[in-house]
Amino acid sequence: KLKIRNVSGILKDKLPKYIFKLLKLAGELGDELGFSVYVVGGFVRDLLMAIPNHDIDLCVEGNGIVFAHALGKRLNASITEHIKFKTAILEYTVETDSGEKILMKIDIATSRLEYYESPGALPNVEHSSIRLDLYRRDFTINAVALELNQTNFGNILDFYGAQRDIKNKIIQPIHSLSFIEDPTRIIRAILFEVRLNFKLSLQTERLINNAIQLGMIKKISGQRIFHGFQLVCEEENTLACLKRMDEFKVLQEIHPILPLTDAKEELILELEKISNAYEMLYQKSKRENWVLYLLALCLGAKYLEVSELLKRLMFSSKATHSFLSMREQCRDMKFKIKAWSEMAFSPQNNKDKNIRYKMSMLADILNPLSVNAMIFVIATEKDADIRKAILYYITKAREEKLSITGKSLIKMGMSPGVEIKTVLKQVLDAKIDGLIKDKQEELNLAESLVKNFLEEKSKNNKN
Template structure:
């Protein structure tokens, strides 16, 4: 049996456990709550926050209905970017967890931790009746701590039994076993080398970015990025020397790019990037970032989307997954979400990346993130982007396995006008894209190491409707490679004649060779896709295929000396 003391302790423990479950948030929330309306300017909102000494204000409609949350962090970023006169609804958070007065404390706590949400509005029939902040959380935790006498200190206005609050625990997971089971031994050996060096130099090293995202999605990815809390350049140089590898230093960003030696036996991996953990800020909207050394958390916070803001610790507690912003949850829910409301203000090219990831993985851009895309358009941020940065993002989209989906999504968001006012997504481009995919698939089978720039075929099919002068002008503005922009105008002019000639009844292999040799192979593939889409010039398609598979590879073995000897 149990002693009296043991029975008392058991009852006390049970009461504590019950308190975790049923303690309603209305017993702990702050009330009354100051609010602002959606048309309040960002500058006015900042003044109200200072006046009332708060870090967040709920945004409510004229009828008092909850619309979103304005945070001091977002307000300060907006003021930095000279957006003082814009309405607060442009930058308020919409996709947030909201409690009701009866929501249990532990549920609120769990959402705050998992979503990295600092403030939770408490709603009663869509009306804001309270706010629960991290300050309230700390106060509740303090009240739960035993006093020197061993008792539980009661909160103001609450019964003693209702004050027992569980200490929040961040849900972490360790991927050490999964890494060991799924990665090839040579790659594990490389990670062990990084781990040992990090321990020796007494720095913390982390795998970050796309590798972590894809690992959680069970997608093979050998494009590794390592972030070091400390001197990333010094660490990268030491690692390169350890691996007997060549390296390149990028001082501005505090990074080292290491060329992976063949001796490591990781054929899928060509280079490894080592970076210093850093934070960044933007001098003005659409500017390139200025970077400063920082912590891993701030390094992850500067990234584009939650699914890319994940890290795996390589040393000290190897395999620990760091998820400060809910990236793993968003992967599970198949969501693309920005980390803060001014993400697209700082870098509008992130919109194009959002679409690229959405279509690549079959995800959905969150409703809140879609709203921020619309606000970026309202603020006319895309007009300030340099053509080269815009062109780079378009090339990335066109290099995707199914680029038509990305272009269609750009059209749905009404973003094509920022590329060119007359650029559209309509026939015959979609049909040509489908034909182009088949041509490229065939060509890649026939020429496994051809290094074809897939995007070029699609770009030509898409922009062709602009006509030669506008196409060439636009491609130059977008910074497309000069070797192409210098040729594409001439090619478009020659295209009808080329197809007619290639479709002639009698044509010698040497004539086919002479017709097609002057053009880059991507333009020849474009010509083949054009011929395939027109049954009346089927012969032209067959001849282009013969050229790509046979004629272009024929080498002349007879020399002038041979002719002299005859």
């Protein structure tokens, strides 16, 4: 018989109050409706490890949709339902214990009781439907439920050794066909191993190797492989995940251009360093991590090979074009920047290597690049002076603004039109190049430029 541990004390003491209240409410509603309600999966795993987690997956023995509507009403949540799978998603804004307003998302699923209820099926074992629901999951550590109904509130239902494996820091599937049934679990196993700092059991390694030898990676759809790759790229330690994927030949199986090399590893470390620094400066940027990692893994690959890979990953033609042209753009950039640096850093032009010399020209070169492309260009640049110049562009030159506006130029006698833009750009370039500093100097320069412009114009008019 299953030994049941109760953690209601821990729930009360350790969970944020707004989450504890939600769990209580879900249990009460379950009682009212006559459904058993559980929290399942990652939330319970993390609870047992004392890791905060706000992603709540509920599993309802009964009707998840009916339950979702009842809970949604109480929480004032929006509800998205999938009638066919009897699942629903609730979304609502909640005030955390610190008073911050955040968006909460609750996934609600229905555990399938029908199978056991049909006459002549298996005897009605206690918790049979939640047990079956958990059995369908990936790893023992995730196949654990927390009961919410009032009489059993806080009971941990652990049929497959989740607590044992969490204690021993072991990742293993619930049954030996797990990776054959769903080969994306191979990537998930690695992801959890690295994230939680656990070990795959020896048997698990064998099962993974076996599934890979059977060609299971090749059977995963492009979307699912790409989704797995994206998850890996969102991890704290992506490189460790990639190394492990490489050890198991997962990268090779996705596409032969992907396996790691020393150069790729070095590049990834460099990309991460620059990305992190960028993030510190501009937290606002919301970039997709996978772009840089995929660019790095494609290092040295030919155009056709990369397009073959993207086809495997089922990229849309738009996404394919955008990724391939980004690679080309980064490559072209190298030549343009090299040409710029030869001019900017040449001894006769610039004896003291003042990087502001003709910074405006570099700005024009770099301007079309996305942030990711820019990070990639810096990471692949060996020349320290060029790196310094690009960093200067990103942190300073790009932010440079003028105090004067088109209106100032109109006051000086220019008529509204595109010429105003040209003059303003010239003034801005001078500022970027450090030739002028304050508003007065901007005005002085603008005035002389406007004067030249007007003289030119009246000369042309006379001719």
